[in-house]
Amino acid sequence: MLAHLPILQVIVPLMAAPACLLLRPTRLLWLFCMMACGLAFAISLLLIAQVIDSGPIVYQLGGWQAPWGIEYRIDALNAFLLVLVSGVGTLVLWAAQYSIERELPEQSQLYFYIAYLLCMAGLMGILATGDAFNVFVFLEISSLATYTLVGLGKDRRALWASYQYLIMGTIGATFILIGIGLMYMMTGTLNMHDLAQRLPEVAHTRTLFTAFAFFSVGVCLKLAVFPLHLWLPNAYAYAPSVVTAFLAATATKVALYVMLRFVFDIYGVTFSFEHLPLQKIHLMLGLAGIFAGSLIAIYQTNVKRLLAYSSVAQIGYMILGFSLASELGLVATLLHMFNHGLMKGALFLALAAVVYRIGSAELSQFKGLGQRMPLTMAAIVVGGLSLIGVPLTVGFVSKWYLVLALLEQGWWPVVVLVLLSSMLAVIYVWRIVEVAYFQPPEPGTQREEVPMGFLLPVWILVFANIYLGIDTRFTVGIAEMTAQGLFGVQG
Numbered sequence: 001m002l003a004h005l006p007i008l009q010v011i012v013p014l015m016a017a018p019a020c021l022l023l024r025p026t027r028l029l030w031l032f033c034m035m036a037c038g039l040a041f042a043i044s045l046l047l048i049a050q051v052i053d054s055g056p057i058v059y060q061l062g063g064w065q066a067p068w069g070i071e072y073r074i075d076a077l078n079a080f081l082l083v084l085v086s087g088v089g090t091l092v093l094w095a096a097q098y099s100i101e102r103e104l105p106e107q108s109q110l111y112f113y114i115a116y117l118l119c120m121a122g123l124m125g126i127l128a129t130g131d132a133f134n135v136f137v138f139l140e141i142s143s144l145a146t147y148t149l150v151g152l153g154k155d156r157r158a159l160w161a162s163y164q165y166l167i168m169g170t171i172g173a174t175f176i177l178i179g180i181g182l183m184y185m186m187t188g189t190l191n192m193h194d195l196a197q198r199l200p201e202v203a204h205t206r207t208l209f210t211a212f213a214f215f216s217v218g219v220c221l222k223l224a225v226f227p228l229h230l231w232l233p234n235a236y237a238y239a240p241s242v243v244t245a246f247l248a249a250t251a252t253k254v255a256l257y258v259m260l261r262f263v264f265d266i267y268g269v270t271f272s273f274e275h276l277p278l279q280k281i282h283l284m285l286g287l288a289g290i291f292a293g294s295l296i297a298i299y300q301t302n303v304k305r306l307l308a309y310s311s312v313a314q315i316g317y318m319i320l321g322f323s324l325a326s327e328l329g330l331v332a333t334l335l336h337m338f339n340h341g342l343m344k345g346a347l348f349l350a351l352a353a354v355v356y357r358i359g360s361a362e363l364s365q366f367k368g369l370g371q372r373m374p375l376t377m378a379a380i381v382v383g384g385l386s387l388i389g390v391p392l393t394v395g396f397v398s399k400w401y402l403v404l405a406l407l408e409q410g411w412w413p414v415v416v417l418v419l420l421s422s423m424l425a426v427i428y429v430w431r432i433v434e435v436a437y438f439q440p441p442e443p444g445t446q447r448e449e450v451p452m453g454f455l456l457p458v459w460i461l462v463f464a465n466i467y468l469g470i471d472t473r474f475t476v477g478i479a480e481m482t483a484q485g486l487f488g489v490q491g
Contacts, residue, residue, distance in 0.1 A: 005050075006059040006072040006128055009043045009082060010138075012036055014121035020114050026106065030097045033113050037093050037120065041086040048079040048478075058130070067191035073130035076482040077334075081127050081257055084338055088249040088345045089120045091457035096242040098454045099352050102359070103240045108152055112240070115152075119145035119246075123254045132180045132266075133190045135258060136173065139222070142254075143169050146247065150239040161234035168231040172221030179215025182207050196266045203271050212267060212276065216259070223255035225319055226289030229312045236308035241352030241361075244304060248311055249345035253337050256318055263322075264330070264486040273325040282323035287417060289316030294424035298431070303354075304361045306428055307347055310387060313421065314340050320414070321402050327483045328408050332401040334479040339386075339394035342468065346461035347383035350376050353450040353458060366432065368441020373449055377436050379462045384429035386465045389422050393469040397476070 016036035023029045050057060056075040064070070074082075093116065100109055122142025126135055147169070151162035184190055186207050187198040202208050217228075224232040236244045263272045272278050293313030300306035314336070321333035351361060353376045358365050370377045386393035389400075399422065406415045449455065468475055 004059070005043050005047055006057060006074050007061065009040060009047065009086075010072075010121055010125045010128055012040050012043070013117045013124070017114050017117035017121065020110060020117070024110070026101075026109055027097075029110065029113050030093075033117060034090070034093055036117060037086065037090040040120070040124065041083075041090045044079070044082040044086040047074050048076075048083055050074075051076055051079045052478075052481075067189045067194045070134060071130045071191065071193075072128045073193065074128060076478055076485060077260065078127040078257065080334070080338060080478045080482065081253060082124060084253065084341045085120065085123050085127065085250045088341060088461070089116075089246060091460055092242050092246045092249075092345070092349060094457040095245075095349055095352060095454050098451055099242045099356050100240060102356050103154055104152060111148065112152055112243075115145040115148040116243075116246070118142070119149060123250055126254050127257060130192050131190050132183065132192055132195060136177050136180060139173060139176065139258075142251070143173060143222075146251065149243040149247075150235050152243070153238045153240050155238045157234070158238035161231075161238045165231040165235045168221055168228075172218040175214045175218030175221070177218075179211045179213075179218060182211035182214070186211070192261070192266055196268070199267060199271070203275070208271075209276070212272075215262060216278075219255055219259045219262075220285075223252055223259065224312060224315055225285055226292055226312055226316060229289070229293075229315075232312060233305050233308040236311070236348075237302055237304040237361075241304075241348070241355045245345055245348035245352055248307070248348050249341040252311065252315060253341050256315075256322075256333075256337055260322070260330075260333070260486070269325060269487065279323050279325055282319050283414075286316045286318075286320035286323055287414070289313060289319065290418070290421045291316075291424070294421055294428070297428045298424065300428075301363050302361055303351055303363055303366070303432060304348075306363070306432075307344070307351070310425070310428065311340075311344060313425070314344075314387070317398070317402060317418075320418070321405060324405050324409055326405060326408065327487050328401065328405040330483040330486065331476070331479045332398065332405045334482055335394075335401055335475055336398035338475055338479075339398045339465075339468070342394055342461060342464050343383055343386045346379060346458060346465055347387070349458045349461060350379040350383060353454050354380075356450055356454065357448060363431065363435055366435040367439040368436070370433075370437035372441055375449055375455055376458070379455075379458050380436075381433060382462050382465060384432065386469070388425045388429060391469075392466060394465050394475070395469070397469055397472050401476075 013036050023032050059072040061070045100112055119142050122138045125138030147162050147166045151159050186202045221228045290313050293309045297306050297309035318333050318336050321329045355361050386395035389395040403415055
């Protein structure tokens, strides 16, 4: 059974999704989905332990050798993210038993669980597969499920947000498919390992440059890189709260994984950063995203939208580290990719608890929440501190490595800009703290926390934000191993 872990990682949630149709009582349905997600998380832990112990895992489907058959290839990079996706997915679903009771009508809850498992299976399929076309297939599975999840929001604007996401997501997927098709036309293979071997032979052809352009723009749309982020604020603001928590922690990270995998592992550093002006383009996009996202977040009156624009800014940090094209810059990007998933998972899940109790994510409704919901608001404060990059949180670790990578390149002005952008994060986090702790609650309101079953997954993520901010051996170790592997491919 251990030999089949790579395929079981995807098959378990994929097969559990249609099985939900046989389970009508909501409580039983939730328990079944929790078992599926928990099993996927356990598999991801076994996979990363195996990768650390004995190196990359290659699994050939049906016993067919690549490139004739499809293979799953698990290394430090995707094993790292499989832990994040399955772990956060399990914790969010734990809290979902309470949240969706308030936010979704009973007849929609079955569709929520089916779409949730399909989305999770699609994301993990993207991470696990070693076949370029399968990346597109799993991308569409996760995307279609995501459009459904966003559209389930009780606000009618959720349908518009879902439609907007559908249009932009379809454009992005089409661009990705065109890029993959052109690569196949030039090499005759879809296996990623084979592509990495064959693409250097056609590196100077116009077709390959065109393929790279289409693929990059498509992935940047999925990743919500500024200014291709327009789908993200509405999708996060109007989706059910637990859906927002899951997507914010996982979906954009998987899109960034696809970019890293193709740029560093398949096209190669030489082609991407020496033959093309990718460094300058991503440097400008990263800085623009950091400041545009942070500035817009400051003026938001809805906390979901505030944190959504904050995500645009945080993606900018990842793109900035990516643009350095150095081993330390890649370590910073990988750390922030994982750590941001923990931050936003904790923040949006705590926000889901607020919505569960007060029925709104409007900042004006947060008056006195520090007294009414002290544990929930404390979780939001810790998540906010991590977002700013305060020491002893995972956010500090990410930004520390980013600053080190910038100093290694001698980019002092960019370091100053990164520090200034952190001050902008202080402003929008402080707005939440000020209303919750320094404005009195409405007369007659009482202290009323959410159920303990809702608080536990929130605080597990909060604890992860603190623990992994103090003990960085796991995250930094995996990030360094991954960066060395990606650059070692070129060496």
